[in-house]
Amino acid sequence: MTHDTDRNLQLFQRAQKVIPGGVNSPVRAFKAVGGTPRFVARAQGAHFWDANNKRYIDYIGSWGPMILGHGHPAVLEAVQKAAVEGFSFGAPTEREVELAEEILSLVPSMDMVRLVSSGTEAGMSAIRLARGATGRSKLIKFEGCYHGHADALLVKAGSGLATFGNPTSAGVPPEVVQHTLVLEYNNVAQLEDAFALHGKDLACLIIEPIAGNMNFVRASVPFMTRCRELCTQYGALFIFDEVMTGFRVALGSAQSVYAKAIPGFEPDMTVMGKVIGGGMPLAAFGARRAVMEQMAPLGPVYQAGTLSGNPIATACGLATLREIRKPGFYEALAAKTQKLMSGMKAAADQSGVPLSVDSEGGMFGFFLFDALPQNYAKVMTTDNKRFNALFHGMLDRGVYFAPALYEAGFMSAAHSDEDIAATVQAAAEIFRTL
Numbered sequence: 001m002t003h004d005t006d007r008n009l010q011l012f013q014r015a016q017k018v019i020p021g022g023v024n025s026p027v028r029a030f031k032a033v034g035g036t037p038r039f040v041a042r043a044q045g046a047h048f049w050d051a052n053n054k055r056y057i058d059y060i061g062s063w064g065p066m067i068l069g070h071g072h073p074a075v076l077e078a079v080q081k082a083a084v085e086g087f088s089f090g091a092p093t094e095r096e097v098e099l100a101e102e103i104l105s106l107v108p109s110m111d112m113v114r115l116v117s118s119g120t121e122a123g124m125s126a127i128r129l130a131r132g133a134t135g136r137s138k139l140i141k142f143e144g145c146y147h148g149h150a151d152a153l154l155v156k157a158g159s160g161l162a163t164f165g166n167p168t169s170a171g172v173p174p175e176v177v178q179h180t181l182v183l184e185y186n187n188v189a190q191l192e193d194a195f196a197l198h199g200k201d202l203a204c205l206i207i208e209p210i211a212g213n214m215n216f217v218r219a220s221v222p223f224m225t226r227c228r229e230l231c232t233q234y235g236a237l238f239i240f241d242e243v244m245t246g247f248r249v250a251l252g253s254a255q256s257v258y259a260k261a262i263p264g265f266e267p268d269m270t271v272m273g274k275v276i277g278g279g280m281p282l283a284a285f286g287a288r289r290a291v292m293e294q295m296a297p298l299g300p301v302y303q304a305g306t307l308s309g310n311p312i313a314t315a316c317g318l319a320t321l322r323e324i325r326k327p328g329f330y331e332a333l334a335a336k337t338q339k340l341m342s343g344m345k346a347a348a349d350q351s352g353v354p355l356s357v358d359s360e361g362g363m364f365g366f367f368l369f370d371a372l373p374q375n376y377a378k379v380m381t382t383d384n385k386r387f388n389a390l391f392h393g394m395l396d397r398g399v400y401f402a403p404a405l406y407e408a409g410f411m412s413a414a415h416s417d418e419d420i421a422a423t424v425q426a427a428a429e430i431f432r433t434l
């Protein structure tokens, strides 16, 4: 396609003049995979159409929120009705109460939630609350886990356990991350050493229980068990960042998956986003009552938002949650996801291409490795050239996977058997050339 006919390219060039890198969130720029980002014109069900009117099977779904597919009739109706009633009031509404009740009924580890507008905001506020509630400053995060772009969380590992992290972004002063300790995911020995050294000063430990920002890596059951035990022993709050996994991997979210393996398991705090907004800007954080009552206006931890609990976003989120709680929803979604993963695995096997796959509910990951990786360092040894060949081959064939090897994939209820068969077929063609 030439410049004269490629609307994606024209738009990308125009965008780069007025928006840094042409995008409003970096991964959209295709920097990792090269080529021209697809500018989305419209979407319906499991598909979207780009500016050239080419159709794609969408396995991003806005990075998770579109679990029902695009333009679900019940969600559209709720949003249209809410829009007519008013865009934003800066005063409480019944719908916020309904959404809070709905979330709490599905995730019983929380007694109260506060609604905000992005996962970043929710994660940042949860950390502030953990620090306020414990009167401590230090926190643990894991390499490869993303919790939004709050300053204190943009950190990579320091030179040793006794030293704290280094900023991963310019503009974050070292003093701001001096309390953030970055550990290797799934490394029990390192975790134990860190608690032995710093446990009494730790406000919290924050984790992606199934990490979706290093493709798809599960916290092992022994590792999760130790995280829980050590947080309890040292009085640090255990924060589950379920912005991606919340209502995505199961109706009870990732914590319900771990509760099956670890009797009585629950985190102290939960951060939610993505699916709970159904595609609108909405996120939340919650905990037991005694912790949440530390929040303003009841307690000393300040947090606020002009658009928090926005009436259109809450309508969209509520309508989405009411669909996903219907009987059999997750069984059907998980079956589709497994069908896609097993189909791709079989296709790779036929061509002798190493592929390992994993999925939970409607979230999946595949790696060009024989075995599933356990941490970020291993994920990042992926052969970039092979991954990019796979990505672009799929894109040419009308299948949209994440444009970076460290991102997960997302199935929706709208994906059909034909979509999955077409995806497997396309993958088989590419595996033969890898």
Ligand SMILES: *Cc1c(COP(=O)(O)O)cnc(C)c1O
Pocket (backbone or CB within 6 Å): 117, 118, 119, 120, 121, 123, 146, 147, 148, 149, 208, 212, 213, 241, 242, 243, 244, 245, 273, 274, 283
């Ligand atoms: C997406 C994501 C965030 C950040 O949410 P935004 O709404 O993009 O700010 C935080 N944590 C996890 C695990 C995420 O996947």
